[in-house]
Each structure stands twice: as structure tokens, then as C-alpha cells.
Amino acid sequence: xxxxxxxxxxxxxxxxxxxxxxxxxxxxxxxxxxxxxxxxxxxxxxxxxxxxxxxxxxxxxxxxxxxxxxxxxxxxxxxxxxxxxxxxxxxxxxxxxxxxxxxxxxxxxxxxxxxxxxxxxxxxxxxxxxxxxxxxxxxxxxxxxxxxxxxxxxxxxxxxxxxxxxxxxxxxxxxxxxxxxxxxxxxxxxxxxxxxxxxxxxxxxxxxxxxxxxxxxxxxxxxxxxxxxxxxxxxxxxxxxxxxxxxxxxx
Numbered sequence: 001x002x003x004x005x006x007x008x009x010x011x012x013x014x015x016x017x018x019x020x021x022x023x024x025x026x027x028x029x030x031x032x033x034x035x036x037x038x039x040x041x042x043x044x045x046x047x048x049x050x051x052x053x054x055x056x057x058x059x060x061x062x063x064x065x066x067x068x069x070x071x072x073x074x075x076x077x078x079x080x081x082x083x084x085x086x087x088x089x090x091x092x093x094x095x096x097x098x099x100x101x102x103x104x105x106x107x108x109x110x111x112x113x114x115x116x117x118x119x120x121x122x123x124x125x126x127x128x129x130x131x132x133x134x135x136x137x138x139x140x141x142x143x144x145x146x147x148x149x150x151x152x153x154x155x156x157x158x159x160x161x162x163x164x165x166x167x168x169x170x171x172x173x174x175x176x177x178x179x180x181x182x183x184x185x186x187x188x189x190x191x192x193x194x195x196x197x198x199x200x201x202x203x204x205x206x207x208x209x210x211x212x213x214x215x216x217x218x219x220x221x222x223x224x225x226x227x228x229x230x231x232x233x234x235x236x237x238x239x240x241x242x243x244x245x246x247x248x249x250x251x
Contacts, residue, residue: 004250008035010223031244077109112136
């Protein structure tokens with residue numbers, strides 16, 4: 001039997017509530033995710049589709065704060081069976097202060113951060129500060145990136161890169177085609193460090209998409225599909241555990 005596919009599973013902190021989100025994290029690990037992407041809710045998330053937007057809005061309406069997020073992250077990381085990345089947007093890092101945000105990320109036990117609207121060269125010092133803290137700052141690249149810029153970004157030597165498989169926001173199902181696979185190959189070809197781990201996502205909802213991608217990436221990112229399971233189930237633990245296991249091919 002072949003090994004399960006590597007999945008980076010996405011969840012929204014404190015959705016549907018704090019206690020339930022701890023259960024969701026445990027369920028994703030039980031389901032066999034290889035990485036966990038823990039999103040700190042923000043009121044205007046530019047890269048997120050309607051499902052994640054609704055989850056963020058619900059968490060914020062219930063009183064989520066960044067301090068709450070770090071406490072939750074520390075609890076999750078204390079028993080995590082896979083690396084945890086904290087994902088959010090520039091506004092939260094600016095408000096907190098980038099050095100403080102990264103320091104608290106490290107203290108919580110996370111492996112790094114994903115901040116889609118702080119790309120390399122326009123990152124306000126994020127990538128240099130993360131390196132000082134020995135954290136991984138994962139750049140997010142989209143297929144519209146120009147070749148010259150792709151060369152500049154990959155030359156920075158990031159150890160993880162997140163490639164979106166299409167333009168726009170998360171949520172809508174993505175067709176895995178030669179254009180998307182070619183974009184992943186271009187990132188790999190341009191990367192200065194051949195050990196770079198490439199993550200591919202945006203619109204992955206089915207096992208056949210995972211199998212189409214897994215030979216081209218280190219891990220496949222699944223977000224909105226799992227958030228929908230949390231939102232739509234009275235037993236979110238079982239729902240997300242079984243969904244991530246099915247996507248990974250472990251069950």
C-alpha cells in the first residue's frame with residue numbers, strides 16, 4: 001500500500017468556537033495531515049473565498065483576538081504531530097509589530113508564518129526578521145508572476161514556497177491542468193535551493209486533484225473544503241478527520 005499523500009490542512013482559529021477549534025486541530029492530525037495551517041481571522045482577508053471569510057467573521061464576532069490566537073496556537077503546538085504554520089494578513093502583523101508577532105509565533109511552537117499580502121521585496125522586513133527567529137516565512141506565489149520576479153523570489157532561498165494554482169480567491173474548485181503544473185515546474189526549476197518544499201493549493205476538494213498534484217509538490221494545501229466541513233457538520237471532529245484522511249488516501 002502506498003504512503004498517504006502529504007496534505008497541509010487549513011483551519012480558522014476559534015471557528016466555530018475556541019474549544020471546537022482545538023478539536024478540529026486534533027481531528028486534522030488524527031486524519032493524517034502532514035502540516036497544519038492555522039489562520040488568525042482578519043476582517044478583510046483578500047485571498048480568501050466566501051467559506052473562509054464567513055468563518056473568520058464568525059470568530060471575530062465571538063471576540064477573537066491575536067492574543068487568543070497565540071494561546072490557541074501554543075495549545076495546538078504542544079501536542080501537534082506535524083509542523084504548524086500561522087497564516088494571516090499584513091494588517092495584524094503591522095498592528096502587533098512584525099518582530100513581536102514573529103517572537104510570539106516562535107514561543108507558541110509554530111514552524112513559521114504565511115502572510116499572502118507581504119510578498120518578498122514588499123514584505124516590510126518580514127522575511128529577514130523571520131530568519132533571525134529561525135522561522136520559515138513562506139512566500140505565496142501566483143501564476144501571474146513574471147519570470148524575472150520569480151527568479152528574484154526563488155533566489156532568496158526560502159525553504160518553503162506556497163504556489164496558488166490559479167488567480168483569485170480560495171474556495172472555487174480548480175482544474176488541475178498543464179498550465180498549473182507548468183507553473184509548479186517553473187518554481188522548482190528556478191529555485192536556488194533544490195531542497196525547497198513547494199506547497200500547491202487553491203480549490204483542492206477531491207482526491208483525484210491531490211493525486212494529480214502530489215508528484216509536483218511537497219504537499220497539497222486544502223482549505224475551504226475543510227472549513228466547509230466544520231461549518232456544515234454537527235460532528236466536525238469526525239467530519240474533518242475523515243475528509244482529510246480521504247484526501248490523503250489514507251482511508
